[in-house]
Amino acid sequence: MITTATSSDVLHSAYDLGDFVTESEIYADYIHAKNLMEKDREAQRLIGSFLELKDKYDEVQRFGKYHPDYKQITKDVREAKRQVDLHTSIAEYKRAEKVLEDLLREVSLIIADTVSKNVKVPTGNPFFDQDGCSGGCGSGGSCGCS
Numbered sequence: 001m002i003t004t005a006t007s008s009d010v011l012h013s014a015y016d017l018g019d020f021v022t023e024s025e026i027y028a029d030y031i032h033a034k035n036l037m038e039k040d041r042e043a044q045r046l047i048g049s050f051l052e053l054k055d056k057y058d059e060v061q062r063f064g065k066y067h068p069d070y071k072q073i074t075k076d077v078r079e080a081k082r083q084v085d086l087h088t089s090i091a092e093y094k095r096a097e098k099v100l101e102d103l104l105r106e107v108s109l110i111i112a113d114t115v116s117k118n119v120k121v122p123t124g125n126p127f128f129d130q131d132g133c134s135g136g137c138g139s140g141g142s143c144g145c146s
Contacts, residue, residue, distance in 0.1 A: 017107065026096075026103050033089070033096035040089040047090070050080040 021027055037043050057077045060067045067073075084090055105123055112119040 021103065021107065024103070026100055030096040030100045033093040037089040037093040040087075043084075043087050043089045046080070046084045046087055050077075050084050053077045053080050 053073070053076050056069075057073050060070050060073045064070065085094075105121075108121050109123075112121045
């Protein structure tokens with residue numbers, strides 16, 4: 001690839017934008033919440049337990065409702081998932097992750113809009129997709145975007 005002054009400027013601007021995001025309070029909150037969750041022994045125990053149950057669930061899903069442990073494993077996975085989701089440090093991490101995701105989505109939409117109003121950004125969330133597009137535009141044209 002031949003590097004021109006224009007592509008070099010774009011690359012530097014992209015790095016500056018990345019620095020802007022990683023120096024933001026939103027990113028700092030995300031890193032703080034992630035570190036707290038990773039150091040929380042109870043959170044790690046709950047996550048480990050959930051992952052073990054999820055492996056069992058995946059095995060049971062191969063046979064579906066005909067597996068003898070289907071109901072019990074399905075119930076256990078839902079209960080474990082609920083415990084994980086309600087744990088304080090995990091819930092805080094997920095909240096911070098969502099806020100960071102929203103920031104990155106907004107930045108992506110601004111960049112795309114700056115290039116052209118016709119540039120589609122696959123957000124993957126029908127509530128954030130504009131113009132009635134659901135599921136993001138990365139679905140191979142089946143999303144029905146205009």
